Amino acid sequence: MADTTEKDTAVHGEHVETASGAVTMSEAEQAVYHEEEGKVTLKTKLAVFSLIFMYESYLFTLIMPAAILTYINADLGPDSNYSWIAISWNLGAAVIVTIGGRLSDISGRRWFLLFGAGAGVVGSIVGATGQSINQMIVSGVIFGVGGGFQEMCFACALELVPNKYRFRTMGVMIMANHFSSFGPLIGYAFVAYVKPGWRACYWWCFAWEATAFILLFIFYHPPTFERKHEDDHKTKLDLLKELDYVGLLLFSGGCLIVLLALSWGGGQYPWKSAGVIAPLIVGFASLVALGFWEAYMPLKYPILPPHLFLQWRKFTSFLVVCFVAGMLYYSMNVIWPRQSALLWIPANNTITRGVYSNLVSFGTIMAGWYMIGVAPWVKHERWQVISFITIQTALIGSLASVGINDKIQAIVTVVIVSMTNLPPSPLSFGMVSLHLDDQTDIGVAVGLISTFRLLGGAVATAIYTAIQTTRYTQLLPGEVNAAAESSGFNGSFAALLIAAKTNTAAAYAKIPGISNATIAATELAVKEAAAMSYHLVYFVAIAFGALSIAAALTIKGVEESSRTGHTAVHLENDVHEGLKTVD
Known part of the structure; x- marks a missing residue:
């Protein structure tokens, strides 16, 4: 047999x-x-559990550093590039997940996932021992590379379970992220109560990633390279010769250059400068060249398979939907902690800052309950996706109107937006996996959706951070000037403006002749400038949401005939009579 x-x-x-x-x-x-x-064996359940644990581990490496960026920058900076600690995660993962998905489709997944968990371990150590913002960015890059391989967990889990259980499996995976959902709050607790401070977050990630590595090593045994190629008898050397190296270079290089340009715009360089425009042109040209290369070259294993992109309703439209979903999901983990801290929470109230930062994750927890208890029962996944995106876009309009006195409105809206933002992605993973004509494409197909989702997060974090920083810089002098005039301040305006940018008691205390009234007025001015700067961010997000709604209206729903008991892949070590055949 x-x-x-x-x-x-x-x-x-x-x-x-x-x-x-x-x-x-x-x-x-x-x-x-x-x-x-149609049955799921114990060994399969243990393998899926190890994938879920790995999913939790890499979410910690994404969420915790993003939540405590300001503390890292305060300790090792200040450095204007500190946001790249988070952006580098998204960029690294966005590039790697498609490459990893493609390579694992043709050579086996086990060692790619183990490498991802191992990279998470290394990234944790680099971050925990970081002595500069540059070193922390390196940690983020390593996390991103590891996270890209670990993001393959969705495809890995989907192919191990019967088709009829794929949406339920997605629900279990999303539901299981309750632990990582408390990552921001745990991070702030470390900052407040643990001697290593923010570094404890990285040691926490180390423990999770190391455990994930062990669980994967013991329980996850998908088909090996030899099993995948027992018919064509290809060797690993043959595979290396047939890889799409040009496509890999154009894809990774184009994405990196575009994101660098977006990050520089309005910060290091004006948007109209050559330092921004030239990289944007080169980056987009690389991506256009990639499209022609993949479409017209006779490639054995293209990085972006053209036959998938030709199926708009079954595949390509999902890329647009998940790109925009990723824009909000990943960027909110960076934007909201900074926004809530600036507007409503004193700097010395660390735990409260952690609770506010965790509001995005509270919405994710609610989404997990929905995904496991409601989504598989409702079915009609297409309409679920359309509904969630429409509600999410409408609520972003509420965030665009939040002022310094609208704390309750902001809290409620952020939770609901987060809840409605998450389900479209796992629903898309399941839908695309069932639309595939050939299940051997599941790694690259789901990987591409993850790439666009993560790339959307990296693009949005760069764009939204640049927009907010630029707008805040423009608004702050006028608001501080008004505060100085209303409080009767006669000292140096330049010194007051510098203190306002830091916005700490120590900075204000250094200004000769400053009064408590001026300090209070300036602190309020800082909040007003911050609130107005975030308005523009959310107005831009509404436009992207409208694009996502248009794309969602074109996606194809799942046919009932595809919800079968068939399983695409069986574990190498899962030996049971029902899944064996006679030689």
Whole structure:
């Protein structure tokens, strides 16, 4: 007998078509096969559990550093590039997840995931021992590379379970992120009560990633390279010769250059300067060249398979939906902690800052309950996606009107926006996986959706941070000037403006002749400037939301006939009679 693995297995009378060809089954064996089809074995459950634990681990590396960026910058900076500690995660993961998905489709997934968890361990150590913002950015890059491989967990889990359980499995994975959802609050607790401060967050990530590595090593045994190529007899050297190196260079280089330009705009360089325009042109030209290269070159394993992009309703429209979903999901983990801290929470109230930062994750927790308890029962996934995106876009309009006295409005809106923002992505993962004509494409297909989702997060974090910083810089002098005039301040305005940028008691105390009234008025001016600067960020987000709604209206729903008991892949070590065939 030989295990049925990645190829479809179909019963025709007394024959079964497998990766090794047609074989004959007895009536008793057929009965066992049909009884076992659609069941999930203990070993599969343990493998999925290890994937879920890894998912939690890499979410900690994403969420915790992003929540405590200001503390890292205060300790090791100040450095205007500190936001790249978070941006580098999204960029690294965005590039790697598609590459990892493609390579694992053709060579096996196990060692890619183990490498991802190992990179998480290394990134944690680099961050925990960081002595400069540049070193912390390196930690973010390593986290991003590891996270890109670990983001493959969705495709890995989907192919291990029967088709009819794919949406439920997505629900379990999202539901399981309750631990990482408290990452911001845990991070702020470390800052407030633990001697290593923010560095404890990285040691926390180290513990999770190390445990994930061990669990994967023990329980996750997908089809090996040899099993995947038992028909074509390709070697690893053959594979290396056939990889799309030009596509990889154009994709990674184009994305990196564009994101660098977006990050520089309005900060290090004016938007109209050559330092921004030239990289944007080069980056976009690289991505356009990539499209032509993938479409017209006779590539054995293209990084971006053209046949997938030709299926707009089954695949390409999902890229747009998840790109915009990622823009809000990932950027909110950076934007909201900074916004809430600036507007409503004193600098010395660390735990409260942690609670506010965690509001995004509270919405994610609610989304997890929905994904496991409601989404699989409701079905009609297309309309679920459309509804969530429409509600999310409408509520962003509420955030665009938040002022310094609208704290309750902001809290409620952020939670609901976060809740409605998450489900479209796992729903898309499941829908695309069931739309595939060939399940051997599941890694690259789901990987591309993850890439666009993560790339959307990196783009949005760069764009929104640049917009807010630029607008805040423009508004602050006028607001501080008005505060100085209203409080009767006669000292140096330049010194007051510098103190306002820091906005700490120590900075104000250094200004000769300053009064408590001027300090209070200036602190209020800082909040007003910050509130107005975030208005523009959310107005821009509304425009992207409208684009996502238009794309969602074109996606194709899941046909009931695809919700079968068929399983795309069986574990190498999962030996049971119902999933074996006669040689």
